[in-house]
Amino acid sequence: MSAGKPLRADARRNRARVLEVAEQTFAQRGLAVSVDEIAEKAGVGVGTIYRHFPTKDALFGAIVVDRIQRLVDEARDLADADDPGGAFFRFFTHVIEEAVLNKALYEALSEAAGVETVVGELGKQLVAAQGVLLARAQRAGALRKDVDAGDLKALVTGCVAMESQGMVSGRMIAIVCDGLRTPAENR
Amino acid sequence: MSAGKPLRADARRNRARVLEVAEQTFAQRGLAVSVDEIAEKAGVGVGTIYRHFPTKDALFGAIVVDRIQRLVDEARDLADADDPGGAFFRFFTHVIEEAVLNKALYEALSEAAGVETVVGELGKQLVAAQGVLLARAQRAGALRKDVDAGDLKALVTGCVAMESQGMVSGRMIAIVCDGLRTPAENR
DNA sequence: GACGATACGGAACCATGGTTCCGCTTGTCA
DNA sequence: TGACAAGCGGAACCATGGTTCCGTATCGTC
Numbered sequence: 001m002s003a004g005k006p007l008r009a010d011a012r013r014n015r016a017r018v019l020e021v022a023e024q025t026f027a028q029r030g031l032a033v034s035v036d037e038i039a040e041k042a043g044v045g046v047g048t049i050y051r052h053f054p055t056k057d058a059l060f061g062a063i064v065v066d067r068i069q070r071l072v073d074e075a076r077d078l079a080d081a082d083d084p085g086g087a088f089f090r091f092f093t094h095v096i097e098e099a100v101l102n103k104a105l106y107e108a109l110s111e112a113a114g115v116e117t118v119v120g121e122l123g124k125q126l127v128a129a130q131g132v133l134l135a136r137a138q139r140a141g142a143l144r145k146d147v148d149a150g151d152l153k154a155l156v157t158g159c160v161a162m163e164s165q166g167m168v169s170g171r172m173i174a175i176v177c178d179g180l181r182t183p184a185e186n187r
Numbered sequence: 188m189s190a191g192k193p194l195r196a197d198a199r200r201n202r203a204r205v206l207e208v209a210e211q212t213f214a215q216r217g218l219a220v221s222v223d224e225i226a227e228k229a230g231v232g233v234g235t236i237y238r239h240f241p242t243k244d245a246l247f248g249a250i251v252v253d254r255i256q257r258l259v260d261e262a263r264d265l266a267d268a269d270d271p272g273g274a275f276f277r278f279f280t281h282v283i284e285e286a287v288l289n290k291a292l293y294e295a296l297s298e299a300a301g302v303e304t305v306v307g308e309l310g311k312q313l314v315a316a317q318g319v320l321l322a323r324a325q326r327a328g329a330l331r332k333d334v335d336a337g338d339l340k341a342l343v344t345g346c347v348a349m350e351s352q353g354m355v356s357g358r359m360i361a362i363v364c365d366g367l368r369t370p371a372e373n374r
Numbered sequence: 375g376a377c378g379a380t381a382c383g384g385a386a387c388c389a390t391g392g393t394t395c396c397g398c399t400t401g402t403c404a
Numbered sequence: 405t406g407a408c409a410a411g412c413g414g415a416a417c418c419a420t421g422g423t424t425c426c427g428t429a430t431c432g433t434c
Contacts, residue, residue, distance in 0.1 A: 162345030179366030
């Protein structure tokens with residue numbers, strides 16, 4: 001995929017600049033930003049963007065994929081941590097915090113407006129890796145048993161929605177985490 | 188506001204038909220539906236819609252206001268219920284269920300895409316009425332103390348986002364409710 | 375039935391935003 | 405330095421969707 005021929009120096013420079021600007025801008029305002037705006041901020045013409053990325057969604061995807069990859073890696077690292085419960089909650093919280101700060105990531109995770117294709121295979125990897133942490137935490141008794149990997153996506157989406165409204169950081173996450181812990185009378 | 192002169196028979200009929208169709212369609216798909224589509228489904232021309240409602244947002248607002256009014260009324264009714272905790276959770280759950288079934292309502296409550304003006308004064312009334320239930324439940328010890336009226340909006344928004352993803356009804360709400368209850372070691 | 379006011383339909387208008395195209399510029403390599 | 409491929413800018417194109425306009429149809433009244 002990355003084969004082909006080496007890019008010309010100016011092309012490489014422009015591509016990087018576009019990615020940089022797009023990353024910032026998408027993170028702030030999500031898919032709502034226009035290609036024209038990105039082009040202007042990056043100091044290039046729209047044509048240049050379209051030479052490097054066949055479509056707006058492709059550009060968006062290129063950026064998001066990188067972020068998700070990092071999350072997948074992190075989840076895998078935590079998969080054999082000493083404290084399963086702690087590992088789960090730490091990761092869960094981190095994903096949400098990331099998504100709150102990065103609207104692009106949020107839209108990708110919540111699959112808003114036909115973004116699913118963008119995430120694709122990697123999205124499934126994230127769900128799977130998260131699922132491992134989940135299962136371990138449940139086995140350790142740190143988490144209620146009636147939550148599955150699919151629910152996690154919903155929970156993340158919801159927490160992000162909460163956090164981005166109630167500007168006070170972390171309170172909403174804390175409430176949900178409390179709800180997730182195994183209650184005294186187990187379950 | 189409702190003064191003016193009485194509408195002609197056909198006008199009254201058309202207005203009702205438009206409201207009916209718009210209510211259904213907005214509920215299903217939110218602001219994403221186009222005025223043209225509503226016109227077609229209602230069997231009228233776009234011009235007719237614009238005679239009755241100066242703008243798309245006004246039509247949207249007319250529908251949403253009615254729903255919110257009903258919620259405000261309900262909250263006020265519950266304000267002197269016997270069981271403050273139960274009243275709070277019943278209302279909280281109901282608002283979410285309504286919003287899940289009604290995308291228009293959800294968008295209005297979460298103030299998506301400049302809808303704030305649509306809700307306006309009534310939105311504040313809802314927040315206030317909800318706040319009364321909240322305070323009573325807290326005083327009764329049924330609810331953690333560190334949640335305020337503003338948070339409720341965030342919580343509702345988040346729960347709706349959760350519920351509409353994790354198709355399994357009510358599980359996400361239950362988790363959040365558990366998180367909201369006063370934990371054993373009070374707080 | 376006739377006439378004025380009211381309402382209607384829907385083509386036309388305008389703005390926004392993604393995508394394409396092509397004449398010009400620039401990097402690279404001999 | 406000359407030549408050619410690679411890359412560039414941005415006007416133009418197209419689709420979508422809100423809003424306006426106006427010639428025509430319908431209602432209500434005399």
